[in-house]
Amino acid sequence: MISVKELKKRFGKLEALKEVSAEFTSGKSYALIGPNGSGKTTLIKSVLGMVIPTSGEIWVDGENVRNHWSYREKIGYMPQIGRYPDNMRIGQLLDMMKNIRKNPPILDEELIEAFKLEQMLDKRMHTLSGGTRQKVSAALAFLFNPPVLFLDEPTAGLDPVSVEILKDKILKEKEAGKLLIITSHIMSDLDDLATEVLYLQEGLIRYNDTIAELKDITGEQRLGKAMAKMIRSLEKSRQVAIGN
Amino acid sequence: MNIRSPLLSPHKMKDYIRYIFQSIFILLLFPVAANKIVVQQGGKVSSIKAALEQANPGDTILVKAGTYREGNILIAKSVTLLGEGKPVVDGDYKVEVFTVEAERVTIEGFQIANSGVSSMKDLAGIGSMNGHYLIVRKNDFVGTFFGVHLSGTNHVVIEQNTFKALLRSDHETGNGIHLWQCANATITNNTIRGHRDGIYFEFVTNSIISGNTSESNHRYGLHFMFSHDDEYRNNIFRDNGAGVAVMYTKNVTMINNIFDRNWGPTAYGLLLKDIRDSRVEGNRFEQNTIAIYMEGTSRTEFKRNIFIRNGWAIKLQASCDDNTFTENNFKSNTFDLATNGTMVLNTISRNYWDKYQGYDLNKDGIGDIPFRPVNMYAMVVERIPTAVLLWRSFLVFLMDRAEKVFPAVTPENLKDDYPSMKPYDLS
Amino acid sequence: MTRVIKYVFYDILRTRFILLYTAFLLLSTLAMFQLDTDTGKVILSLMNIVLMVVPLVSIVFSTIHFYNSYEFIELMLSQPVNRRVVFLGEYFAVAISLCFSFTIGVGVPVVFYDTGASGFTLLYTGLMLTLVFVSMAFLSSVLTRDKAKAIGVALLFWFYFSLIYDGLLMWIIYSFMDYPLEKVTLALVSLNPVDLARILMLLQLDISALMGYTGAFYKDFFGSSLGLIFSSVILMLWIVLPVWGALRIFKRKDL
Numbered sequence: 072m073i074s075v076k077e078l079k080k081r082f083g084k085l086e087a088l089k090e091v092s093a094e095f096t097s098g099k100s101y102a103l104i105g106p107n108g109s110g111k112t113t114l115i116k117s118v119l120g121m122v123i124p125t126s127g128e129i130w131v132d133g134e135n136v137r138n139h140w141s142y143r144e145k146i147g148y149m150p151q152i153g154r155y156p157d158n159m160r161i162g163q164l165l166d167m168m169k170n171i172r173k174n175p176p177i178l179d180e181e182l183i184e185a186f187k188l189e190q191m192l193d194k195r196m197h198t199l200s201g202g203t204r205q206k207v208s209a210a211l212a213f214l215f216n217p218p219v220l221f222l223d224e225p226t227a228g229l230d231p232v233s234v235e236i237l238k239d240k241i242l243k244e245k246e247a248g249k250l251l252i253i254t255s256h257i258m259s260d261l262d263d264l265a266t267e268v269l270y271l272q273e274g275l276i277r278y279n280d281t282i283a284e285l286k287d288i289t290g291e292q293r294l295g296k297a298m299a300k301m302i303r304s305l306e307k308s309r310q311v312a313i314g315n
Numbered sequence: 316m317n318i319r320s321p322l323l324s325p326h327k328m329k330d331y332i333r334y335i336f337q338s339i340f341i342l343l344l345f346p347v348a349a350n351k352i353v354v355q356q357g358g359k360v361s362s363i364k365a366a367l368e369q370a371n372p373g374d375t376i377l378v379k380a381g382t383y384r385e386g387n388i389l390i391a392k393s394v395t396l397l398g399e400g401k402p403v404v405d406g407d408y409k410v411e412v413f414t415v416e417a418e419r420v421t422i423e424g425f426q427i428a429n430s431g432v433s434s435m436k437d438l439a440g441i442g443s444m445n446g447h448y449l450i451v452r453k454n455d456f457v458g459t460f461f462g463v464h465l466s467g468t469n470h471v472v473i474e475q476n477t478f479k480a481l482l483r484s485d486h487e488t489g490n491g492i493h494l495w496q497c498a499n500a501t502i503t504n505n506t507i508r509g510h511r512d513g514i515y516f517e518f519v520t521n522s523i524i525s526g527n528t529s530e531s532n533h534r535y536g537l538h539f540m541f542s543h544d545d546e547y548r549n550n551i552f553r554d555n556g557a558g559v560a561v562m563y564t565k566n567v568t569m570i571n572n573i574f575d576r577n578w579g580p581t582a583y584g585l586l587l588k589d590i591r592d593s594r595v596e597g598n599r600f601e602q603n604t605i606a607i608y609m610e611g612t613s614r615t616e617f618k619r620n621i622f623i624r625n626g627w628a629i630k631l632q633a634s635c636d637d638n639t640f641t642e643n644n645f646k647s648n649t650f651d652l653a654t655n656g657t658m659v660l661n662t663i664s665r666n667y668w669d670k671y672q673g674y675d676l677n678k679d680g681i682g683d684i685p686f687r688p689v690n691m692y693a694m695v696v697e698r699i700p701t702a703v704l705l706w707r708s709f710l711v712f713l714m715d716r717a718e719k720v721f722p723a724v725t726p727e728n729l730k731d732d733y734p735s736m737k738p739y740d741l742s
Numbered sequence: 743m744t745r746v747i748k749y750v751f752y753d754i755l756r757t758r759f760i761l762l763y764t765a766f767l768l769l770s771t772l773a774m775f776q777l778d779t780d781t782g783k784v785i786l787s788l789m790n791i792v793l794m795v796v797p798l799v800s801i802v803f804s805t806i807h808f809y810n811s812y813e814f815i816e817l818m819l820s821q822p823v824n825r826r827v828v829f830l831g832e833y834f835a836v837a838i839s840l841c842f843s844f845t846i847g848v849g850v851p852v853v854f855y856d857t858g859a860s861g862f863t864l865l866y867t868g869l870m871l872t873l874v875f876v877s878m879a880f881l882s883s884v885l886t887r888d889k890a891k892a893i894g895v896a897l898l899f900w901f902y903f904s905l906i907y908d909g910l911l912m913w914i915i916y917s918f919m920d921y922p923l924e925k926v927t928l929a930l931v932s933l934n935p936v937d938l939a940r941i942l943m944l945l946q947l948d949i950s951a952l953m954g955y956t957g958a959f960y961k962d963f964f965g966s967s968l969g970l971i972f973s974s975v976i977l978m979l980w981i982v983l984p985v986w987g988a989l990r991i992f993k994r995k996d997l
Contacts, residue, residue: 082996121819122996138993144822154813158756167749171821578953604954624782626951647782649951669783700955701915701923704931706948708940709794710908 072097072219072250073118078127080113080274087113088124089274097218100241100251102261102282104298105271111254112151114271115221119148131219144172147217151224151254153208155196161207162192168211182210185236201228209237213244220244222253226260238263258295268294270301277305355379363388363396363404370394372417378402378425391416398424401455406430406438412459415443421450430459432487439464439489440478443471451476461489462510469498473505480509488533490515494522502527512538513555516545525549535560536577547572558583558603567593577603580700584625587612594618597741600625606648609635618642621741627653627693636660644738645669645688649706652688653697657726663688667735675736686734689725691718746818746831747838753814754807754839763799763840767791767847781857782947785864788848789943792868793936796844797875798900804836804879805896809889816997829880829992833985837876844868860946867939870977874935875900877984884991903936911937924959935980938973 073095080088088110095101103111116122118129120136120143128135131142155164165188169178183189186206199207205228212220222241226234241264245251255261261268261282268285270278278285278301282294291297352366353359354376360366364385366376372393380400387410390396394417403426406412412427420443427440439461443449449471456462462478465471471494478491491507493515494500500522506529507513513529516522516539525548529536536552537559539545546568552559558577561567567590574584584603585595589611599621600606606625607617610632617640622628628648629640633656640662645651646669665681673682692711696703705711718724754760770791774784811832818828848868852861882895911930915923931937944952945964952960963969 116997119820121816123994140824141822143820148820150816150820154816156753156811156814156817158753168817168821171745171749171818171823578950579958580954582953602950604950624950626948626954646780647947649948669780696951696955699915699919701919701927702912703948703951703955704915704927704941704944705908705912706944706951707789707793708908708937709904710912712790713905 072132074130075114075118076128076130078114078117078129079125080110080117080122081125086274088117091127091271091274091276093269093276093279095250095252097250098245098248099267100245100253100265101267101269102265102294103252103254103269103271104258104261109271110274111271112223115148115223115252115254119143119146119221144215145217146219146221147212147215148221149205149208149212149223149225151227153204155204155207157195157197159196160193161188161196161199164196164207165192165211165214168214172215176216179213179216180210182206182213182236182240185240186210186233202230202233205229206233209240213240217249219250220252222251224255225253226255226257234260258293258298262294268298270298272305349373349375352376353379354383356381356383367392367394386410387414388412389414389416390420393417393419395421396423396425397421398426398454401426403428406440406459408432411436411438411440411442413441415441415446415449418446419448420446421452422454423450423452424454426455426457427459428457430461432460432489434486437461437464437489437493439493443468447471450474455479456491459489460487461493462491462507464489464493465497465500466495467497468494470500471497472501472503474501474503476505478505478507478510478513480511490538491529491532494519498522500524506530507532507536509533512536513552515539516542518542520544522546523548527551528553530554532556537561539564543567546570551575552577552584554578555582557581558586560586560588561590562586562588564589565591565593569593569595569598571597572599574598574600574603574606576601579604583608587615590615595620599623600628605630608632609638611635613637615639616641619739619741620644622646622648622651624648626650630654631661632656638662639664641665642735642739643667644741646738650690650693650696652729653693654689654726654729655697659726659729663729663731665733665735666731667738668731669738671734671736673734680736682734682736685730685732687722687725687730689729691715691724694724743827743831743834746823746827747835750811750814750832750835751839753811754835757807757810759803760839760843763803764843764847767843768851771848771851775851775855781855782860784855785852785857785860786947788852788864789940789947791848792864792871792943793940794904796868797871797904797936800840800872800875801879801882801896801900802893803840804876805883805893806889807836808832808880808883809892812997819997825993826989829989830985833876833880836879837873840872840876841869844872860943863942863946867942870981871935871939873981874977874984877981877988881984881988881991884988884995903934907934908937928960928963932972932976935977938976942973 075091075093078088078091091114105111113122117124132145134142136142188206188210209225225237253264266282268282269276285301286297289297289300291300352370352374354363354366362385363378363383370376370392375395375397378398380402382403382405384405384407390413404412405428408429409431412430413422422441430440431438440456440459441451442464445467447469449468451463451473452475454476456476456478458481463473473492480488488511490512491510491514492502496518498520500519502524504526508531510532511534513532513536519542522545528551530553532555534556536555540562542564544566548570551573553575555577559574577584582604584600584606587609591613593615596618602624604626606622606628608630612635614637620643623646625648627650628645629652631654638661641664643666645666651668668686668688671682671686673684675682692715774787778784815828849865852865878899879896882899883892885895886892931941949961964973
């Protein structure tokens with residue numbers, strides 16, 4: 072569905088993505104993991120066309136995305152920090168998002184209902200709490216029933232009940248055969264939601280395989296433990312490399 | 316000794332009375348005796364020349380409509396030539412149409428066309444030397460080199476004529492009404508277009524010019540030199556190449572004239588050069604590049620004039636003194652007053668300036684602080700004409716404000732101490 | 743694009759700045775007409791507003807607006823919407839709003855008081871300068887990521903075209919005062935939209951004085967249809983080129 076080939080991105084002096092190549096197939100759920108500033112968001116934004124890569128190619132559904140924009144109707148994006156026009160009401164925002172698409176597909180308003188957003192349609196965006204904003208972001212990401220979902224820290228700032236609602240929804244979509252790419256710092260969430268894991272560090276992919284395989288190698292039962300072990304071993308091999 | 320006045324001598328008295336009676340008799344007889352000769356093409360008398368041949372002094376020659384091409388027509392008798400139905404007298408671009416040698420000639424109601432053009436002789440529609448008491452009335456001059464060209468001719472009346480020169484280059488166009496060394500002329504209600512100078516006076520004295528319109532002439536609408544004691548009233552000078560020039564003259568009166576749209580780098584509404592003891596009153600100066608340019612002008616009064624939308628209302632050269640400017644209205648001029656000197660020997664008082672921003676606390680209609688009509692930037696433009704392009708820019712605005720706070724360029728004493736708060740009603 | 747324009751327009755109206763600006767223009771224009779019966783003098787005062795205030799407000803407002811719309815732009819760009827559409831939508835919405843303010847605030851009174859050709863020139867130059875400075879604001883907005891810096895750049899643009907350029911022009915005129923400069927100054931004036939607008943107004947208000955320097959050259963040039971096309975094309979270039987450059991930058995900009 073999505074393939075990233077030798078992707079590089081520089082911000083001035085900073086090399087955000089050194090060289091990233093990866094394949095993302097439909098029906099799978101990818102956990103994008105890495106320390107702060109490792110290039111997770113840059114990678115997602117590159118695929119979305121919000122960041123223009125320095126070099127490399129991105130293909131979505133057999134189409135090179137450079138200078139294209141219509142492919143974005145296949146992607147639902149839930150940003151890390153949802154930023155919306157301050158003066159808009161939730162209702163207007165939802166209307167606008169529907170209105171802006173020329174041929175909207177069948178809408179998926181499950182999350183709007185589940186989060187009880189209909190009761191807050193008159194609230195202006197700048198009055199919302201961080202959590203409510205996240206709910207709006209999540210609702211928008213799923214609204215157009217896209218085959219691909221990018222979820223950047225989906226559970227951050229949500230109350231426990233909402234977290235569960237969102238996780239259920241994500242699992243449901245995964246079952247439906249969608250491609251999910253999720254970044255999170257909460258390993259237990261990813262353990263539930265993802266089947267694959269991509270570990271990004273300093274703009275390079277250090278690990279790319281299934282979670283099951285990772286657990287197998289490390290001999291750990293939980294993703295968090297397995298990751299920590301994997302990262303330590305990576306560090307060690309690196310130090311050895313440097314030492315040599 | 317018997318001393319008696321000659322007039323009271325009975326003998327002389329008788330002579331005198333007889334003389335009076337004779338005079339009355341002749342005066343009574345004269346109109347009866349005067350002939351009327353009718354000129355008509357195909358008629359008994361078919362040319363003006365033939366009629367002049369037959370005519371006696373005092374006769375009237377009535378010319379019927381038609382076109383008469385007779386070369387130069389010399390009028391050597393005191394006759395009245397009367398056109399009926401605007402007969403055309405055509406000079407075929409070769410000759411002077413009428414040359415008047417006699418006194419007391421009247422030429423009325425003709426179209427006088429196409430005089431010759433010469434750089435040697437001033438060929439005219441009507442030319443005269445010493446033909447005193449000439450009357451030129453209600454004629455249309457079309458394509459004449461000079462319209463009326465008079466020298467040494469006194470007591471002429473030129474009225475209700477129109478003059479329209481052909482489109483020719485400058486040196487092929489003469490003046491509309493040209494007077495040299497004349498006195499007591501009356502020039503009224505003529506319209507002059509397209510000539511070199513509309514009205515040209517040199518050494519013409521005690522004359523009245525009124526109600527004329529002089530426009531679109533190549534050089535000056537009115538141009539006079541050494542012409543003392545003349546009066547100009549109610550004329551319109553519009554759109555002339557260089558406006559109106561008045562030079563080397565004293566005791567001129569210019570009242571209620573309109574000077575309009577005289578545009579160009581060397582165009583003046585009114586150019587005054589070496590003028591003394593004159594009066595410029597009630598005139599309207601509108602849209603001239605320079606409304607009044609003064610050089611060597613003394614003891615002249617400028618009163619109740621309107622200056623509106625001119626580039627410069629007044630350019631006062633340092634050589635002017637003892638002039639007074641009072642009760643004039645200055646409105647929407649780019650610059651009200653410009654001068655090249657700092658010495659101020661003229662009086663400027665009680666004018667209305669639309670740029671005045673002062674106040675009148677005692678409500679007497681006179682501003683409480685003086686107005687300085689010389690704009691700093693006018694001085695800059697005086698030196699660098701191109702700089703006018705930056706007029707009304709923010710830069711110039713700042714320069715102007717700075718100058719108002721610390722005057723450095725503008726003459727300190729050139730000011731109106733009693734500026735009027737309201738425009739005078741001068742319409 | 744109309745959908746994007748609609749939402750931006752809606753957003754602009756809500757900030758109330760546009761309404762304040764409209765009211766300010768309307769009140770000051772009406773006050774001028776009330777206080778002075780001489781419409782020529784009013785046009786003169788309005789000309790200062792057109793040459794100074796309109797560019798300043800246009801460029802500062804547009805820059806601030808662009809940064810305040812960052813969320814909206816980001817949101818749009820995560821959706822299947824063309825970048826060009828988003829950018830030009832923003833531009834047109836801002837340009838239309840400011841032109842609307844000017845038309846209501848200055849245009850209506852000027853037409854109502856029947857000021858003739860000079861009034862229409864005033865409106866024309868005012869609208870053109872509004873568009874020019876909105877364009878410049880968008881350019882300065884995409885040049886830098888930092889809002890404060892962008893406002894700085896915008897003010898610099900304004901300062902340059904309102905004051906610094908004229909200083910340089912004055913210096914050139916002074917240095918070459920002995921040469922015939924009509925055509926050179928015409929070219930130099932065209933390189934500054936504010937100066938071009940000012941000359942168009944001078945031709946209405948100070949034609950008599952202008953004739954003294956340039957003779958009939960400027961009058962004939964700008965009075966002819968060729969001159970009208972020339973000045974319009976130059977002003978259009980001043981509108982289109984900055985937007986075009988800004989769009990090119992925006993298309994490759996990281997959000």
